[in-house]
Amino acid sequence: xxxxxxxxxxxxxxxxxxxxxxxxxxxxxxxxxxxxxxxxxxxxxxxxxxxxxxxxxxxxxxxxxxxxxxxxxxxxxxxxxxxxxxxxxxxxxxxxxxxxxxxxxxxxxxxxxxxxxxxxxxxxxxxxxxxxxxxxxxxxxxxxxxxxxxxxxxxxxxxxxxxxxxxxxxxxxxxxxxxxxxxxxxxxxxxxxxxxxxxxxxxxxxxxxxxxxxxxxxxxxxxxxxxxxxxxxxxxxxxxxxxxxxxxxxxxxxxxxxxxxxxxxxxxxxxxxxxxxxxxxxxxxxxxxxxxxxxxxxxxxxxxxxxxxxxxxxxxxxxxxxxxxxxxxxxxxxxxxxxxxxxxxxxxxxxxxxxxxxxxxxxxxxxx
Amino acid sequence: xxxxxxxxxxxxxxxxxxxxxxxxxxxxxxxxxxxxxxxxxxxxxxxxxxxxxxxxxxxxxxxxxxxxxxxxxxxxxxxxxxxxxxxxxxxxxxxxxxxxxxxxxxxxxxxxxxxxxxxxxxxxxxxxxxxxxxxxxxxxxxxxxxxxxxxxxxxxxxxxxxxxxxxxxxxxxxxxxxxxxxxxxxxxxxxxxxxxxxxxxxxxxxxxxxxxxxxxxxxxxxxxxxxxxxxxxxxxxxxxxxxxxxxxxxxxxxxxxxxxxxxxxxxxxxxxxxxxxxxxxxxxxxxxxxxxxxxxxxxxxxxxxxxxxxxxxxxxxxxxxxxxxxxxxxxxxxxxxxxxxxxxxxxxxxxxxxxxxxxxxxxxxxxx
Numbered sequence: 059x060x061x062x063x064x065x066x067x068x069x070x071x072x073x074x075x076x077x078x079x080x081x082x083x084x085x086x087x088x089x090x091x092x093x094x095x096x097x098x099x100x101x102x103x104x105x106x107x108x109x110x111x112x113x114x115x116x117x118x119x120x121x122x123x124x125x126x127x128x129x130x131x132x133x134x135x136x137x138x139x140x141x142x143x144x145x146x147x148x149x150x151x152x153x154x155x156x157x158x159x160x161x162x163x164x165x166x167x168x169x170x171x172x173x174x175x176x177x178x179x180x181x182x183x184x185x186x187x188x189x190x191x192x193x194x195x196x197x198x199x200x201x202x203x204x205x206x207x208x209x210x211x212x213x214x215x216x217x218x219x220x221x222x223x224x225x226x227x228x229x230x231x232x233x234x235x236x237x238x239x240x241x242x243x244x245x246x247x248x249x250x251x252x253x254x255x256x257x258x259x260x261x262x263x264x265x266x267x268x269x270x271x272x273x274x275x276x277x278x279x280x281x282x283x284x285x286x287x288x289x290x291x292x293x294x295x296x297x298x299x300x301x302x303x304x305x306x307x308x309x310x311x312x313x314x315x316x317x318x319x320x321x322x323x324x325x326x327x328x329x330x331x332x333x334x335x336x337x338x339x340x341x342x343x344x345x346x347x348x349x350x351x352x353x354x355x356x357x358x359x360x361x362x363x364x365x366x367x368x369x370x371x372x373x374x375x376x377x378x379x380x381x382x383x384x385x386x387x388x389x390x391x392x393x394x395x396x397x398x399x400x401x402x403x404x405x406x407x408x409x410x411x412x413x414x415x416x417x418x419x420x421x422x423x424x425x426x
Numbered sequence: 427x428x429x430x431x432x433x434x435x436x437x438x439x440x441x442x443x444x445x446x447x448x449x450x451x452x453x454x455x456x457x458x459x460x461x462x463x464x465x466x467x468x469x470x471x472x473x474x475x476x477x478x479x480x481x482x483x484x485x486x487x488x489x490x491x492x493x494x495x496x497x498x499x500x501x502x503x504x505x506x507x508x509x510x511x512x513x514x515x516x517x518x519x520x521x522x523x524x525x526x527x528x529x530x531x532x533x534x535x536x537x538x539x540x541x542x543x544x545x546x547x548x549x550x551x552x553x554x555x556x557x558x559x560x561x562x563x564x565x566x567x568x569x570x571x572x573x574x575x576x577x578x579x580x581x582x583x584x585x586x587x588x589x590x591x592x593x594x595x596x597x598x599x600x601x602x603x604x605x606x607x608x609x610x611x612x613x614x615x616x617x618x619x620x621x622x623x624x625x626x627x628x629x630x631x632x633x634x635x636x637x638x639x640x641x642x643x644x645x646x647x648x649x650x651x652x653x654x655x656x657x658x659x660x661x662x663x664x665x666x667x668x669x670x671x672x673x674x675x676x677x678x679x680x681x682x683x684x685x686x687x688x689x690x691x692x693x694x695x696x697x698x699x700x701x702x703x704x705x706x707x708x709x710x711x712x713x714x715x716x717x718x719x720x721x722x723x724x725x726x727x728x729x730x731x732x733x734x735x736x737x738x739x740x741x742x743x744x745x746x747x748x749x750x751x752x753x754x755x756x757x758x759x760x761x762x763x764x765x766x767x768x769x770x771x772x773x774x775x776x777x778x779x780x781x782x783x784x785x786x787x788x789x790x791x792x793x794x
Contacts, residue, residue: 077445080542083530084690086451087544090458093617095482103615105473106483113685114463115474162451170688174448176455214687247471249461317481319582320538322452 065215065287066295069410072167082172091176097312097336100180100375101151101242107179108263109249110156110171112221113212116269120253125237129205129274132196139253143239145186150236150259151369153180153338157262157289157302160405160414168411175310175418180336180373181250183257185238189231192275197227200277204230206256209269217283223267224280225258234259234371237270259371260304260340262413264289292409299408305340306415307400309347309360309376309393313420324422331380335391336373337362342397347376353388354403354417360391382424389420433583433655434663437778440535450540459544465680465704468548468743469519469610475547476631477617478524478539480589481580484637488621493605497573497642500564507621511607513554518604518627519737521548521706525630525657525670528773528782536779543678543786548704548741549618551625552608557599560643565595568645572598574624577637585651591635592648593626602627602739605638627739628672628708630781632657660777667776673708674783675768677715677728677744677761681788692790699748703759704741705730710765715744721756722771722785728759750792757788 072079078086089110096106120139128134156177161168163175192204207222229235236257239246246252251268258265264284280286285301292299312334315326337347347360360378380389394400405416440447446454457478464474488507496502524545529536531543560572575590597603604625607614614620619636626633632652648654653669660667680702683694705715715728728746748757762768773784 077447078451079445080530081689083446083451083454083540084542085688086454087459087540087542088461088690090477091455093456093479093483095485096616098485103617105475105477105615105617107473109458109473111461112687114681115461117463117466162448172451172455174452174455212684212687213693218684247473248464249471249473313482316580316586319480319580320453321449322456325581 065217065283068215070169071409072169074166076167078162078172079169082169085171089171091173092179094176094310095312097310098334101182102179104242104247107181107250108154108156108177110158110177110263111210111249112214113210115248116209118209118253118269123253123271125254125270125273127191127195127273130198130201130277131275132198133194135191135195139239142186142237142254147184147186148236149182149184150234150257151180151182151372152257152259153178153305153371153373154263154266155305155308157264157412160416161411163414163416164405164407164411168409170411178310181241182243183236183238184240185236185257187233188235188237189233191237192230195275197275198277201227201275202278203227203276203280205274205276205280205282206267206270207272207274208267209271214283214288219283221267222282222284223265224276224282224285225265229258262302262305262340264302288410289412290410291412294409302412305338306413307337307339307341307344307393307395308415309335309337309391309401310418311335311389311391311420315422324420326382326422326424328382328384328424328426331382333378333380333389335376337376337393338373339393339395339399340371341399342395343370344374344393345396346394348392349378350390351380351387354390384424384426387422387424389422390417392417433585433651436583438537439777440537442534444535446530446540447537450537453539457539459541460547462544462678463680465678466702469550470547472610472615475549475618476522476524476545478526478545478631479578479617480582481578483616484577486577486621486637491621491639493622493638493641495559495563495641498566498569498645499643500566501562503559503563507607510554510605510622515552515554516604517550517552518602518625519548519550519740520625520627521546521673521739521741522631522634523673523676525632525780528784529779531782531784532773532775532779536777538779546678549609550611551604551606553604553606553625555601556603556605557601559605560598563643565643566645569595569643570646571595571644571648573642573644573648573650574635574638575640575642576635577639582651582656587651589635590650590652591633592644592650592653593633597626630670630673632670656778657780658778659780662777670780673706674781675707675709675712675761675763676783677703677705677759677769678786679703679757679759679788682790692788694750694790694792696750696752696792696794699750701746701748701757703744705744705761706741707761707763707765707767708739709767710763711738712742712761713764714762716760717746718758719748719755722758752792752794755790755792757790758785760785
């Protein structure tokens, strides 16, 4: 193991058939996904958007809080919330998804937060673009990475740390990268990063640093735990792996009809059943959503709502009309993007359980 | 099995040592607890209050919605939201807890929503008292139960149903029983029952019917699934069991220091460590909170915030100062109420995993 993989030896993969442990359950009951019926909302109502907190939600007093910008800059800055909110503000509708979404569907299962499919949400983030602030601070010629550090503190695989993520300078300077203080028209709630968070549209959740307190420009690549060890697509402990970055394409279907409490299996009556859902990709515009109602044997195109030029990183609604006949059926949906990306029929396993965008399968019993 | 226990045979208890299944996980990732650090807030911020949805969150259009009051009354009523909101309104701060809280700590584990400790929350509910409405409808002399039916529909252990709970007439007529349209100063969010829900202070969550659409007065006891089959304290399938009603006493401790990501184990530095938490009982006022820092060998009284006469069903803050010396310790807290109730040291098992108010245990490593 290289120095970069300190802590990886503490990652564990479940034995074949091993049930979810109490440690995974403790994460699943603290964190929460978006119930899939909430795909019906353009903007996810407060409390239904997914939440993943690595450590504890910190108690940040906004009155004593200030953001520091330093490191390889000519003029370090210190801005309180009033100073930030006095800057030009934009509101952007953005789909967010946890990089670990789908982890519990891998076999064998990497032991961590055990998401199934629900670690997504759509919100309107209000904040100020980051790039002009970095330019005001005066970037050094040798600047390569920008590190964002939150107020959340804990231990992860033996490494005590404040949560910190590095972003390549070019990504930090994208005009859509925001320092956000508002969510859906109100101040950020505690669990979404109050008083200030980073929003990097198109990227998985690990880049969206919450409870932001320091931005540091580096003249060398950032080698902290969350970039160098966690959030990499690794085949095994000897593989450095590619970093997890932008969100892979995905379509999700709002399961139709009504559920059984314990199995969550679905029931509908025969006849015309409208199917609806959302689709997104953080890599390129979604070009196509296809639906199968026969377990993946045949596929048909779904109707896809037009892209909103004002919100290129929002999810998009899709619809499909199913003529349901009695029996047991399996519904599937998959998205493709302009970059040629789509969703695999089988999970593409990796050691840390990242970015599993396998096609969703929804068994449905059609009643006579 | 009697007719009253139809469906109970489909309830399952996990084998000894059996891990959490994907069905339990699907419930755990949809529903969510309150992260215990949120014990710091008098009123739980939106999105941190626990949520348990039996089926799907229904999409209720408030403009077409009306509440019906009928059954054994002389004058059936139909009221839209404007008519309800024109009535006298009160705002009440109430602790809610799911009857299944603690279920996943039972051995063997009843298979259902697998809560650990987090299925709690404190909210300010705004609504109108139910009793005057029932009196306006004119209760029949033979009225005994009142049934509250929601818009949520599903199947539970083979029984297709709209979620419905009966309440004895005397409980329905308590002055604190509310029809609530507001939560923490804003309209109910979808997952908390929009546009209208029942709030029965002091009772476990199953009584707090969400997405309320009909109230029916009965001249006989209600024998629906959620009263006669679910939510009973049963020793085995042959036991009718006592109904689950009011919330048992409980104290919860906000785990101090910082956590390990995967185990959620806590770490603090040596010295003075303030311990804080909340305590409640739905049966009688909390009279005492005690803390143990040595795994339960010795107990000391904690400081308990005074009761607020305006909010008798709110949780109450407590504090304790711990002088932490290096090593591994186990912190415990327990509440007692004026009714003589307290918390057991070991779980009191029952078939459906109800009302487990066993004392919380928080292992902590104190660093030098």
